[in-house]
Amino acid sequence: EIVMTQSPATLSVSPGERATLSCRASQSVSSNLAWYQQKPGQAPRLLIYGASTRATGIPARFSGSGSGTEFTLTISSLQSEDFAVYYCQQYNNWPPLYTFGQGTKLEIK
Amino acid sequence: QVQLQESGPGLVKPSQTLSLTCTVSGGSISSGGYYWSWIRQHPGKGLEWIGYIYYSGSTYYNPSLKSRVTISVDTSKNQFSLKLSSVTAADTAVYYCARDLRGWLGPWGQGTLVTVSS
Secondary structure, eight states: OOOEEEEOSEEEEOTTSOEEEEEEESSOOTTOEEEEEEOTTSOOEEEEETTTEEOTTOOTTEEEEEETTEEEEEESSOOGGGOSEEEEEEOOOSSOOOEEOOOEEEEEO | OOEEEEESOSEEOTTSOEEEEEEEESSOGGGOSOEEEEEEEOTTSOEEEEEEEOTTSOEEEOTTTTTTEEEEEETTTTEEEEEEOSOOGGGOEEEEEEEEETTEEEEEOOOEEEEEOO
């Protein structure tokens, strides 16, 4: 099983500033990585797939980068609605065994 | 746009079978091109993929749950379902269904909390 490790566990950032979230895979997942945003009491929402492709309707301030084992989600200028928990997920296995990181909580500084 | 909605009992007794249904609206499961996944989230914890089904009925399951999981599809009702047998308190979680396009998941249903307790 591919283990996904996210850092930091909690990130405190002021509105308007940039946030950088990291995700590391225990082995290469190529670009088969997605990012999700989850707000309290809500389901996760797809932000990024293919490591860097924004999903439909996702603002341009969200960007993803990386390949292999190291990935980054960047939010360029934090808005109030961006404070949430973010998960990365790999989907590189065949047969499929999707695994998620443990999440990064992005909180207001 | 496609929407998904989970339904089923919120309380299941230990050793019994958890049964949930996901109803898809705004698109047809049988149109192909997508898989349909179940994912769960233990209270205050991260996400665990359970498995998926294609409209044809082909399935893949998480090996950690494979012996207890069955996912089925009813294209006439535009629904897919999850059965998890021999449940214990460790199966208490919010269960989500989601559309799956080659690994990335979206949209998701709102989720349903299933508690395993006598």
